[in-house]
Amino acid sequence: MDLKEGHRPNRLIKEKSPYLLQHAHNPVDWFPWSDEAFVKAKRENKAVFLSIGYSTCHWCHVMERESFEDEEVAKVLNEHFVSIKVDREERPDVDHLYMTICQAMTGEGGWPLTIVMTPEKKPFFAGTYYPKHRKYGRPGLIEILGQIAEKWQEDREKITEIGDQVVEAVQSRMLPDAQGEVSERLVEQAFHIYRETFDSEYGGFGGAPKFPTSHNLSLLLRYYHRTGHEQALQMVEKTLDAMYRGGLYDHIGYGFARYSTDEQWLVPHFEKMLYDNALLAMTFLEAYQVTDNSFYSDVAEEIFTYILRDMTDPDGAFYCAEDADSEGVEGKFYVWTPDEVKQVLGEEEGTLFCEVFDITDKGNFEGNSIPNLLGMSRDSFRRLQQIPPEELEQRIEMARQRLFDHREGRIHPHKDDKILTSWNGLMIAALAKGAKALQNPEYAKAAERAVNFILSRLVREDGRLLARYRDGEAAYPGYIDDYAFLVWGLIELYEATFDLAYLQKAVQLNEDMLRLFWDAEKGGFFFYGSDGEQLFTRPKEIYDGAIPSGNSVSAMNLLKLAKYTSREELSQKADEQLRAFTGTVEQYPAGYSLFVSAVDFAFGPGKEIVIAGNPDGEDTRRMLRAVQTRYSPNAISILVPEGEKGEQVREWIPLVQDKVSIDGKATAYICENYACQSPITDPEKLEWN
Numbered sequence: 270m271d272l273k274e275g276h277r278p279n280r281l282i283k284e285k286s287p288y289l290l291q292h293a294h295n296p297v298d299w300f301p302w303s304d305e306a307f308v309k310a311k312r313e314n315k316a317v318f319l320s321i322g323y324s325t326c327h328w329c330h331v332m333e334r335e336s337f338e339d340e341e342v343a344k345v346l347n348e349h350f351v352s353i354k355v356d357r358e359e360r361p362d363v364d365h366l367y368m369t370i371c372q373a374m375t376g377e378g379g380w381p382l383t384i385v386m387t388p389e390k391k392p393f394f395a396g397t398y399y400p401k402h403r404k405y406g407r408p409g410l411i412e413i414l415g416q417i418a419e420k421w422q423e424d425r426e427k428i429t430e431i432g433d434q435v436v437e438a439v440q441s442r443m444l445p446d447a448q449g450e451v452s453e454r455l456v457e458q459a460f461h462i463y464r465e466t467f468d469s470e471y472g473g474f475g476g477a478p479k480f481p482t483s484h485n486l487s488l489l490l491r492y493y494h495r496t497g498h499e500q501a502l503q504m505v506e507k508t509l510d511a512m513y514r515g516g517l518y519d520h521i522g523y524g525f526a527r528y529s530t531d532e533q534w535l536v537p538h539f540e541k542m543l544y545d546n547a548l549l550a551m552t553f554l555e556a557y558q559v560t561d562n563s564f565y566s567d568v569a570e571e572i573f574t575y576i577l578r579d580m581t582d583p584d585g586a587f588y589c590a591e592d593a594d595s596e597g598v599e600g601k602f603y604v605w606t607p608d609e610v611k612q613v614l615g616e617e618e619g620t621l622f623c624e625v626f627d628i629t630d631k632g633n634f635e636g637n638s639i640p641n642l643l644g645m646s647r648d649s650f651r652r653l654q655q656i657p658p659e660e661l662e663q664r665i666e667m668a669r670q671r672l673f674d675h676r677e678g679r680i681h682p683h684k685d686d687k688i689l690t691s692w693n694g695l696m697i698a699a700l701a702k703g704a705k706a707l708q709n710p711e712y713a714k715a716a717e718r719a720v721n722f723i724l725s726r727l728v729r730e731d732g733r734l735l736a737r738y739r740d741g742e743a744a745y746p747g748y749i750d751d752y753a754f755l756v757w758g759l760i761e762l763y764e765a766t767f768d769l770a771y772l773q774k775a776v777q778l779n780e781d782m783l784r785l786f787w788d789a790e791k792g793g794f795f796f797y798g799s800d801g802e803q804l805f806t807r808p809k810e811i812y813d814g815a816i817p818s819g820n821s822v823s824a825m826n827l828l829k830l831a832k833y834t835s836r837e838e839l840s841q842k843a844d845e846q847l848r849a850f851t852g853t854v855e856q857y858p859a860g861y862s863l864f865v866s867a868v869d870f871a872f873g874p875g876k877e878i879v880i881a882g883n884p885d886g887e888d889t890r891r892m893l894r895a896v897q898t899r900y901s902p903n904a905i906s907i908l909v910p911e912g913e914k915g916e917q918v919r920e921w922i923p924l925v926q927d928k929v930s931i932d933g934k935a936t937a938y939i940c941e942n943y944a945c946q947s948p949i950t951d952p953e954k955l956e957w958n
Contacts, residue, residue, distance in 0.1 A: 285739040286356040287685050288324035292333065296343035299354045302363060310351040310388035316421050316428075317390070318350040318414075321357050321364050321382040324685040325540040325592040327599050328398045329381045334597075335401045336410050342401060345411065349418040350385075357382070358589060358689060359737050361748055362797040366804055370439050371395035383410075385417055390805055391432030436805055443808035446791045447852025451844075453872040455851070455858045455865050460492050460501060462859035467504050471533045472511030478538075480528040481512060481545055483552035484817050488862040490555050491869050491902050502559065509556055512549075513568055516639035519603060520626060521673050524575035525549050526593075527815075535641055536634055539593035539600045539682075543580060544816050546572050547695035554699075554706045558900035566707055573703055576696065577715055582688060585718025586726075586738070587696045589689055592682035602682050604637035605672075606630075613675045614668050622668045624649040688738040690727050690747055693719050694754030695816075701761035705897035713765045720762065720771070723755065733800070734778065746801050749794045749810075749819030752782040756826045765897070767884070767908035769917055772833060779830055782823065783842065792849030794820050811850045817863035820850065824867035832877065832905050835923040847871060869903070874942035876904035879928045882935030884910050889935035891952035896937075 280300055281293040292299055300306035310317045320337075322329035336342040346352045357364035357380065364382065372378040374395045385394035394417060402409035420428060463485065466474040473479045486505045493501040512518065515534030517526050524546050526537035550572040557565035580588045595602040605628050611619030623629070626640035633639055645653075653661065697716045704713035727735045727743050734747035734755070759775035762768075785798035788809070795807045796819070810818045827843035830836075847868060854861040878896050882889035889908075896906050909915045909925050919926055930936045937949040949955050 281354060285687075285737075285742050285744070286324070286359050287683070287687060287739075288322060288326075288329070288356040288358075289354055291324060292337060292354050295333070295337045296340055296347075297337050297352050298343075298347045299352050302353055302355050302360060306351050306353050307388050307390065313351070315349065315351050315388070316417065317386050317388060318346055318352045319355065319367065319382075319384040319386060319392075320352070321355040321367065321384070322380045323357050323590070324683060325542075325590040326380045327538065327540065327593045328379075330592075330594055330597075332381050332398050332400075332410075336399070339401055342410060342414075345414045345418070349414065349421070351388075358685075358687060359745060361736075361750070362801065362804065365796055365808060365810065366443070366806065367392060367395070369443055369808070370435060371397070373439050373442060374435065387429055387432050389432070391429070391436050393428050393431040393435065440806045443806055444791075445809060445811045445850060445853040446793070447850070447856075448792070448848050449851030449853075449855055451847045451851050451868060451871065453868060455855060456488075456492060456495070456869050456872075458855070459488060459858035459862065459865050460498070462857070463489060463504060464500060466859070468532065469507070472504075472508035473529075473532075473534070474508075477532045478528050478530050479532060479534060480815055481517070481525060481549055482813075482815065482862075483545075483548045484813055484866070485859065485862045486552050487555055488866050488869075490552075490559055490900075491866055494559065494900060494902060495869065505552075505556060506560070509553060509565065509568075511643075514642040516634075516641045518568075519575070520640040520642070521603075521669060521676055522575060522579070523571040524579075525572070533643060535643060536639060537600075539603055541575075541591045543576070543587055543589055543689075543692045544695050546576060546580075547692070547699040548816075550699040551702050554702050555900060555902075558706055558898065569703060570707065573700065573712060573715075580684075581715070582686070582722070584722050585715070586688040586722040587693050587719060589685040589687045589692060591684050595680050595682045600634060600637075600639070602676070602679055604632075604634055604639055606632070606637055610672065613671055618664065618668050621653075621664060622672070624653065625665060686739065688722070688727075689751075690723055690734060690736055690738075691750035691754045693723060694751070694756075694758040697755070697758030698761040701758065701765040704765040705761075708894055708898065713762065716758065716762050716765070720759065724774070732781065734781070746798055748797050748801075749782070749786050749823070750816070752778055752786070753794075753819040753822040753826060756782070756830075757822050760826065760829055764906055767893075767910075769914070769921060773921065775826070776830060776834060779826060779839075787842075788849075792845040794823055794846075811853060811861060811864060813861050813863045818861075820846070821861065821863035821867060824864060825870060828867060828870050829905055832875070832924075833907075833922055843871070866902075873903055876901060876939065876941045877924060878904055878906045879909060879925050879938040880907070880935060881909040881915075881925075881928050881930045881938070882911070883930075884908065886935055888950075888952050892935050892937050892955050895952065895955050 276294045276296050278293045279298055281289040284301055355363050367384045368378050368382055370392050371382055379397045381398055383396045384392050386392040399410040401411055489501045489505050511534050517529050517534045517537045524541050527540050527542050527545060528538050530536045550569045553565045553569040593599045607623050607628055607630055610623055610628055628638040697719050700712040700716035726738050734751055735743045736745040736747045736751050756775045756778050759771045763771040786794040793809050796810055811820045812818055813821050824846045827839055827846055831839035831843050854864055858865050880892045907922055907925055909918050909928055928938045931950055934950040937955045939946045
């Protein structure tokens with residue numbers, strides 16, 4: 270009997286989260302995170318078993334199959350514990366708190382996250398994945414639960430004492446409030462760390478597993494732009510090329526997987542996350558702007574093709590992720606054998622495709638092959654050299670499309686169709702950057718649809734931004750990431766469309782963020798708002814890991830909005846924001862790449878570009894194109910149209926007060942490093958400026 274279908278549903282059946290719904294037919298008597306669960310634990314004198322994961326997590330699926338669908342495990346949990354399931358993507362506040370505890374107690378972290386705590390939410394045991402019985406050198410969940418249940422009955426006082434000690438130790442760890450004097454030396458220090466840890470053979474930094482962490486590469490592009498240091502650009506190009514050529518990239522359907530399990534980027538952890546693809550698209554676009562190499566723009570466009578085809582809600586917002594598993598097997602959807610390729614393409618084209626993409630009888634992943642471009646035999650290389658490049662490209666693209674169509678008939682991995690405000694903010698920013706760099710208005714339209722979705726579905730009646738939407742329900746007061754990332758997206762979208770409404774909304778949300786999250790005593794933003802559920806500590810996050818921190822993004826937002834609005838209070842807040850964390854960041858600047866990028870922006874040289882003219886005029890369009898396609902990471906750009914709309918821009922953006930078109934011609938005003946140049950009315954001069 271299928272336990273998932275055979276058991277009476279538990280409380281999770283009423284939830285919207287795909288992850289919680291995956292566990293709704295477990296024999297475990299799960300609660301969602303709720304007062305009801307903790308009241309029950311206190312009333313019945315039981316410890317709380319907390320399990321945190323997400324719907325596309327491979328090892329979460331494994332632990333569910335081995336333990337949470339198992340009657341014996343369920344009996345122990347139901348008898349001795351109150352069990353709570355949390356989707357980390359819905360409750361990042363809870364996840365962040367207990368993940369920090371797990372890392373402090375064990376030295377490692379990851380999902381599924383396993384915590385046992387008192388009814389007062391104080392943890393005394395932490396870990397990640399556990400099999401039902403001991404294997405892989407890991408203790409078994411049954412044995413762990415039995416020992417904890419025994420200790421809970423015999424020495425609860427000692428356990429409570431441990432929980433108090435853990436809370437006390439972790440509270441200081443979660444407040445990175447080491448202030449310091451902001452200095453541009455942080456940029457130089459970060460570069461030297463990247464240089465020391467760079468893998469010159471395979472690209473990336475450090476050893477396996479390797480994560481894209483594309484904001485590190487974006488910082489290196491900034492450094493190259495500032496200094497002209499060729500090694501910074503070489504590290505970026507080597508890494509972007511290697512990530513694309515490897516199996517980390519889906520060469521059949523496009524998009525990047527979450528990380529590589531090996532040092533050469535061949536074998537990915539196959540799940541695809543919205544945030545990775547948004548961040549990588551931005552970095553590939555920046556690399557294109559810096560190098561003018563169309564390879565980078567092609568990859569960015571392929572990422573957008575994947576997102577708009579497979580990860581976009583009919584009403585315009587973007588889904589969270591696609592699973593690594595299909596039919597219970599990791600990677601099954603993505604791998605091939607030579608026979609299957611030849612059945613689809615025929616002998617000649619199939620042989621060609623297999624040679625190019627390393628699809629062999631031996632395979633490179635559990636007897637099958639992950640398509641990749643990391644290398645080929647000398648004979649294959651010589652044979653391919655005999656085919657004219659344009660012909661080879663056309664044949665490969667036709668073959669890829671036919672294989673994609675064939676793959677569509679396979680059982681697809683599970684798709685987490687939650688809509689998260691924060692991750693949507695990142696993709697809005699990426700699409701807006703794409704609209705600018707590639708002069709493709711369709712990307713701006715896609716970003717605008719997502720913004721409209723969020724503002725119409727994920728804002729409460731009182732104006733409070735919410736974090737998650739699914740199946741008609743918006744829920745959870747937004748966290749710092751929701752506000753910061755959406756403001757980022759709105760600023761980028763303003764610069765793509767010059768629709769003042771997006772800048773106005775960015776300013777308003779930024780004001781709300783300051784009111785709800787700002788630490789008036791030490792500076793910086795707390796992770797959750799003053800109106801959110803108050804956990805045993807109110808943390809701040811500054812580390813720029815797989816996703817940049819809300820504090821780092823907010824630092825950049827504050828700096829840009831201060832320039833746009835000329836509001837002294839925003840400039841002051843930006844300064845306070847940087848000083849609040851500099852003491853922490855200077856201990857290891859490479860771990861805070863987006864924060865260091867904000868420092869780079871603060872120290873400049875900054876540039877303000879104002880174009881006054883008719884938006885429909887060819888001279889204006891040429892000027893805008895020159896501005897939008899150029900790599901100018903420390904610039905802000907403004908369009909002052911004619912008539913009433915121009916007056917609205919002047920009202921909101923004081924620095925354009927005296928900027929008008931001269932003699933009816935589009936006119937560009939450029940101020941750099943606090944010095945202004947003469948107005949430019951010749952588009953050709955701006956294009957070379």
